[in-house]
Amino acid sequence: xxxxxxxxxxxxxxxxxxAAGELHGRLTKPAGxxxxxxxxxxxxxxxxxxxxxxxxxxxxxxxxxxxxxxxxQGVTPWPQxxxxxxxxxxxxxxxxxxxxxxxxxxxVTVVDVGVATPLPPAVPAQADGQPxxxxxxxxxxxxxxxxxxxxxxxxVTAALTRDEALAAVETGIRIARELIDAxxxxxxxxxxxxxxxxxxxxxxxxxxxxxxxEATGRGTGVDDPTYARKIGVVRAALARHxxxxxxxxxxxxxxxxxxxAALAGLILGAAARRxxxxxxxxxxxxxxxxxxxxxxxxxxxxxxxxxxAEPGATVGLRHLGLDPLIDLGLRLGEGTxxxxxxxxxxxxxxxxxxxxxxxxxxxxxK
Numbered sequence: 569x570x571x572x573x574x575x576x577x578x579x580x581x582x583x584x585x586x587a588a589g590e591l592h593g594r595l596t597k598p599a600g601x602x603x604x605x606x607x608x609x610x611x612x613x614x615x616x617x618x619x620x621x622x623x624x625x626x627x628x629x630x631x632x633x634x635x636x637x638x639x640x641q642g643v644t645p646w647p648q649x650x651x652x653x654x655x656x657x658x659x660x661x662x663x664x665x666x667x668x669x670x671x672x673x674x675x676v677t678v679v680d681v682g683v684a685t686p687l688p689p690a691v692p693a694q695a696d697g698q699p700x701x702x703x704x705x706x707x708x709x710x711x712x713x714x715x716x717x718x719x720x721x722x723x724v725t726a727a728l729t730r731d732e733a734l735a736a737v738e739t740g741i742r743i744a745r746e747l748i749d750a751x752x753x754x755x756x757x758x759x760x761x762x763x764x765x766x767x768x769x770x771x772x773x774x775x776x777x778x779x780x781x782e783a784t785g786r787g788t789g790v791d792d793p794t795y796a797r798k799i800g801v802v803r804a805a806l807a808r809h810x811x812x813x814x815x816x817x818x819x820x821x822x823x824x825x826x827x828x829a830a831l832a833g834l835i836l837g838a839a840a841r842r843x844x845x846x847x848x849x850x851x852x853x854x855x856x857x858x859x860x861x862x863x864x865x866x867x868x869x870x871x872x873x874x875x876x877a878e879p880g881a882t883v884g885l886r887h888l889g890l891d892p893l894i895d896l897g898l899r900l901g902e903g904t905x906x907x908x909x910x911x912x913x914x915x916x917x918x919x920x921x922x923x924x925x926x927x928x929x930x931x932x933x934k
Contacts, residue, residue, distance in 0.1 A: 569738045570833075570862075576840035580614030580868040588613035588620065594925040604891065605916040608871065612917055615842050615868055620920035624754035624844055624913050627674035628747040629665065629903040630834055631658060631758030632740065634682030634826035635718030637727065638805075639763040643798040644788055646762045648718075649685050654760050656688040658902075659708050665758060665902035666708065672910050674756065676708040676903075679743055681736055682761075682826030684718030713739045715826055722767060722805045722823045733821040733829050740833020744841070754844050755834060756873075756910065757852035758903030759827050763787075764851055765878060769802045770823035771854035772880040774811045775861060776887045785850065785878035785899070816861035824858070831855035836862060839869035846913060848906040849876035849899065853884035860888060871913055874898055874905035 588610040593599055600606065612621040633655055639648050657663045658678045661670075669676050680687065715735045719727035728736070747755060765787035772783040780802040786795050809822040820829045832855040838845045839859070847856055847870060859866045872885050875892040877899040885892060893909045 569741055570734060570836070573741050573836050573840045574863045577836065577863040577865050579865045580611060581617040582614065584617050584619050585610050585614040588920060591619060591920055594927070595919065595923045596925065597923070602919065604893070605912070605919065608913065609916040609920050611868065612844060613920070615844060617842065621917055622753055623917050623921065626752060627672060627754050627756055627910055628752035629669055629674050629676045629756040629758045629907065630743050630747065631665065631676065631678045631760055631903060632681050632827035632830040633678060633760040634764070635684035635761055636763040636767060636825055637719045637721035638723055638766050638801060640721050641723050641797070641801045642794065643766045643801055644763050644790060645794065646788055648762050651760055651762050652683050652685045652687050655680065655683065655710070658760070659710055661708060663902060664900060664904050665907065668904055668907035672907050674907060674910070675752075677711060677743065677747065678708055679711045679739065679830065680714050681739055681830045682715055682718055711743065715739065719767070719825055722770065722809075723801050726809065726822045727767065727824060728821045728826070728829070730817055730821045733817055733824065736826045736829035737817070737820070737833035737836070740830035741837035743830070744834045744837025748838065748841050748843050752843070754846055754910070754913065755838050756846045756903050756906040757831055757834065757848045757855070758906075759831065759848070759851040759901050761825060761827050764825050764827060766798055766801060767823055767825040767828060768850045768854040769880050770805055771819065771828060771857060772850070772884045773802065773806055774819050774823060775813045775857035776883055778883050780806060783880040783883055785880060787878070813861060816858045819861070820858055827851065828855045828858065832858040832862070835859035835866055835869065839863065839866040843869065844871055844913070845869050846871045846873045846906040846910060848873055848903050849901050850878035850881040850884070851901060853881045853888075856888060857884050873909035876905065
């Protein structure tokens with residue numbers, strides 16, 4: 569599945585991008601007056617191979633959840649059980665991502681790709697295992713796709729085997745296909761996993777070559793001693809495993825998480841279908857680095873939703889050549905920043921669909 573998906577990913581379509589740029593020049597506005605929205609709509613035309621591109625709707629948020637053996641190193645004060653508890657909260661509709669998804673009219677799919685502790689008893693009864701229609705006021709659904717109950721401790725050994733990493737990547741590809749087949753016009757990345765900013769920092773450092781201190785942030789807001797320990801753990805893990813950035817599956821296996829690998833798969837699956845992916849924070853950005861290492865042209869499907877307060881996100885976006893649409897100091901994850909940026913993406917495309925040209929509106933040009 570991975571190899572056929574990578575083979576289907578193609579560069580942006582230049583004729584469609586030229587047509588979108590020319591259309592912008594005929595619309596009733598000064599050329600360039602919409603700033604980055606014009607560049608974004610041109611790229612989305614290139615992705616879709618059409619001018620104007622389809623409106624990016626309905627939207628579907630995919631939240632991949634997993635636990636991490638590196639939790640044993642004391643990189644976060646939060647207990648690991650919170651991952652499973654938050655899945656219950658997502659499915660009950662009580663998390664921030666749910667509030668923002670309702671506002672945006674987006675569907676929410678929660679994927680247990682590697683949760684270590686049992687899910688709350690009420691979760692299966694609340695979950696809907698069918699793909700259903702993407703978008704709209706549907707209840708959140710749970711997909712059971714647990715590859716293993718959390719990763720191993722990356723400070724001690726490889727977090728995953730190559731087969732486990734591959735299984736997680738292909739889970740993400742499958743979820744992308746299901747959501748797109750159900751009608752989604754844009755996919756939004758979400759994540760949940762106590763301790764997951766530690767492997768994210770390791771992935772960012774591995775793929776970009778920056779010093780671990782530059783890629784590592786405070787995650788859930790850890791104190792100074794914990795932060796210093798976290799940097800040390802990332803540095804030691806990279807020294808131990810020496811991951812090769814030209815071998816993305818190997819990097820994910822050595823220092824990644826199951827949700828990171830699955831998000832990389834989601835990006836690849838969407839890129840193969842020429843559907844945009846709106847990235848959330850540092851977990852998604854670290855996964856995007858892996859996806860682009862698998863298939864460089866996958867970057868054409870990516871839209872950076874926001875600039876996370878986690879420094880690794882800025883490092884990763886710079887490496888990918890992506891500029892975030894909004895900067896609100898967010899560091900929650902779940903897909904919250906991507907959801908807040910969604911109207912910006914939709915607006916950028918709607919301009920090409922709905923704004924009159926100078927000729928059609930009878931407006932004089934300069």
